[in-house]
Amino acid sequence: MLTVLLALVPARLEAWFNRLPLHNRILLGVALTVFVVELILRTWARGTVAYKRWTAFFQAIGAVWTAVILSVVYFVSVGLVSLFQRLFGHDRLDRRLDDGKPTAWHAHEPSPLGERQGARHQF
């Protein structure tokens, strides 16, 4: 049974791989290579200059991607919500000084779940 499985899996994988478009095959090949090199370096070359450089390289790529993703999230979602709030004159930070209110104290709002149940949650 095991022999049959072992024989079938590579054959199926190969067939699946060959059906993929060329660019996907290239990407998958690169990812697999990176994964295998990482495993080898992590096992046999941890602490070496080569491993440190390898890690730093991918950390730099990670930092760039993080910046790109966060920029998109910030300017699309945060920006959009901000635009709507400004259109409706809403300021969550209550920065207006001439609001005519005699006090800047706000009543404390206890958890609607009750004190004990509310303490179970992070909100």
Place this chain on the structure above:
Amino acid sequence: MNILGISCFYHDSAAALLKDGVIVAAGQEERFSRKRHDSDFPARAVKYVLREAGLKPEDLDAVGFYDKPLLKFERMLSTYVATFPRSFNSFRKAMPVWVKEKLWVPSIIRRELRPYKGPIFFAEHHMSHAASAFLVSPYEESAILTVDGVGEWCTASSAVGRGSDVTLLKEVRFPHSLGLLYSAFTYYLGFKVNSAEYKVMGLAPYGKPVHFDRIMKEMVHLKPDGSFKLDMSYFSYDYGLRMTNGKFDQFFGGPPRKPETWMAEREFDIAASVQKVCEEVVLTMARHIHRETGLPNLSMAGGVALNCVANGRVIRETPFKNLFVQPAAGDAGGAVGVAHWLYNTIDKQPRGKAWTNAYLGPAFSDEEIGQYLAEAGARFEKLDDGELTRRTARAIADGNVIGWFQGRMEFGPRALGARSILADPRDPRMRDTLNMKIKFREGFRPFAPSVLEDRAAEWFDIECDSPYMLLVAQVREGKRTIPSVTHVDNSARLQTVRRADSPLYYDLISEFDKLTGVPLVINTSFNVRGEPIVCTPHDAYLCFMRTNMDHLVLGHYFLAKPDQPPLREDVDWRKLYELD
């Protein structure tokens, strides 16, 4: 019932263990990790408090976290939205930390406390502060005032404590924050935010509050009930990586002072002005809370409650008869607060004995100290209590500087005679000697006295105890013979010492009194600038050997510097600690 309280991820992370209603151990992570204001998960502090209580993680009944992370996250997102697009840099810097760490508090706690499977609770940040002040105070009933930078949304709150209950009444909300206002000035004066606010307080008496009226007119809109709003056009802490902006610079006629550069009248006057603003707001709040509650007692916590000059004015100038300030009033104390809140307020358990001291950290036996000293190759004498206090008092009176390491370490930012550097307050040169040759810190920084409790009123204008060094009082006119602990305005930030709390320390000061007629000594924290206060005999010995201290007293061991072999080090210790 065993409850672990945890505060972390912002600054001064800490752990506290409450066993059947009593805090048996508490510690700040920085003391163990040797990283000042360490904000990481307090793994070492947790390990210590569990060991001290003889418990394993699985023996805990509950774990409490000192704030509500998701409410804090909501406040941050709301702030980014409100300050778009100026908040981009702050968003880019903060989000990875939130996504990676701060949003996963329960998972991190479970991972660090494996195999603990019990419940994890979350208290509001200012509830943790309020509980940390009232539930360990000596009062059955008390008004509570908490003031700090910011928690979730709240930056200051008024509350009432009765029996085991703590009820938050009102709050001032972000971005209007007295703590952040003080931090903004700390930044502008060239000091480190969330670290060196106390330096601004120490600088203030050198100047005149010439900007007070302008600040109160333009920046701080204080209402008669003590609530206030800030004119946010002067600040950038809500959206940027700096605390103040160009408009603030224009207001004071120049850019922020560069760290470690010369200071003059301008800086002194700005410090004096913001200090007066801080005092005015705290006093107005306290008077309002007194009017509303009619209670004679006030308990205070939050970072601003560490402003001992303001505290001194609260007790002198408001109708409150009694004041209790939590010794770890900053965020570290939140670990104590959440543990007590769960036990007393949520579980309705009666309160235990009130705190009379802050000695909740690790202690080391003479055997352990002796073994360490032998391994280090140190030369020492072992003395009994009487000889130890006599020899040490004589050494202080002779102008020597002593490292004093006794019993359990203090919880909170002040050294209170367990991990202290001691010296003679009568010597006018001692302040410069300590600042320049021992602590390696700025020359303007004042030193504080530890005075025998029963003699305090004789030397200082004070009618109550100050066991945690959180009150400032004037040195009495006929007693101004202690220049090294008398600030330029004749004030002193004093610690009153009770024999019941620290017998050896009390006896030492008594011996000094017998020799000199002065019942007080200089007490400053046992560390150098940028270093957390020493925790272990090893930390103490290193600090002693690296500086110009003359003697070290570790438990019953008395060490003299000239007898010691040279310290073998392969690091430049001056580069180990980031300056604060």
